[in-house]
Amino acid sequence: MAGTHGKREMIAEGPAVILVHPQLGENIGMVARAMANFGLAELRLVNPRDGWPSEKARSAASKADHVIDGAKLYTSTEEAIADLNFVYATTARDRDGFKPVRGPATASATLRTRFAAGEKTGILFGREKSGLTNEEVALADEIVTFPVNPAFASLNIAQAVLLMSYEWMKSGMEGDEALPFQxxxxxxxxxxxxxxxxxxxxxxxxxxxxxxxxxxxxxxxxxxxxxxxxxxxxxxxxxxxxxxxxxxxxxxxxxxxxxxxxxxAKKPNLxxxxxxxxxxx
Structure with missing residues (x-):
């Protein structure tokens, strides 16, 4: 799906971004902005702590209104992913289990392939302080994690969304050096x-x-x-x-x-x- 923003094409497609129990409206707004920067538009919210809609979220979104206006509210994670065919869960922590673990580039390439095949996909992001629970991770098909400093692995939720959104856009480019202008x-x-x-x-x-x-x-x-x-x-x-x-x-x-x-200023030369x-x- 694509629209127009001024005279430029507005890219708005790809996997749903699902925020599980997000806390601050400002963080939701920054997530929306990150999504809009890299062509994602579908935002799903599971029980945001401070309620919805949120003027703080709209303000922080910096005119990514199409993402904010289209956001959908859900009462549970299961409900939020019920119509999806394939889901990634993001985490910075090692999890016990048998799910495949992917890096952001590999995960985005997989999402791009499934998107091209007509599948509905999504990415789960957890709470600002504690991330996703083991039960929520268990709902996903695979895990995606980021190569970060092991001693300081926690990412702000908007940063995590930005990283995945960037990799998503890159996965649809003709090459690593394809840019909007030269x-x-x-x-x-x-x-x-x-x-x-x-x-x-x-x-x-x-x-x-x-x-x-x-x-x-x-x-x-x-x-x-x-x-x-x-x-x-x-x-x-x-x-x-x-x-x-x-x-x-x-x-x-x-x-x-x-x-x-x-x-x-110069003095007149006589x-x-x-x-x-x-x-x-």
């Missing part, structure tokens, strides 16, 4: 472009007496060439740099005493000027 392709600068830039810089510096003392000029030029040939410039970057140099060069010619920035407007020497 940098504009640039034409690499030619050696002639680079030489033109260097000649421009050398001419401007020479006119301002940069190469002093004169016997040091060859070494200074060599150093400058090294600086300007190190990066891989594009033709556009060369153009920008030459524009900057031209602007500085014009300003220096018009202000031969080095008055500073043209935006800087020295006589010639017909061309330049100060007479």
């Amino acid at each position: 940098a504009v392709e640039q034409q690499p600068a030619t050696k002639a472009d680079l030489q033109g830039l260097f000649d421009h810089v050398e001419e401007a510096l020479d006119a301002r007496g940069y190469f002093r003392p004169a016997d040091k000029k060859p070494k200074l030029i060599e150093n400058l060439r090294t600086v300007f040939t190190r990066p891989s410039f594009t033709a556009s970057e060369i153009s920008v740099l030459r524009g900057v140099i031209s602007s500085l060069d014009r300003f220096t010619r018009d202000n031969p005493r080095g008055a500073g920035s043209p935006n800087r 020295r006589p000027r010639g017909p061309d407007g330049h100060i007479k020497e």
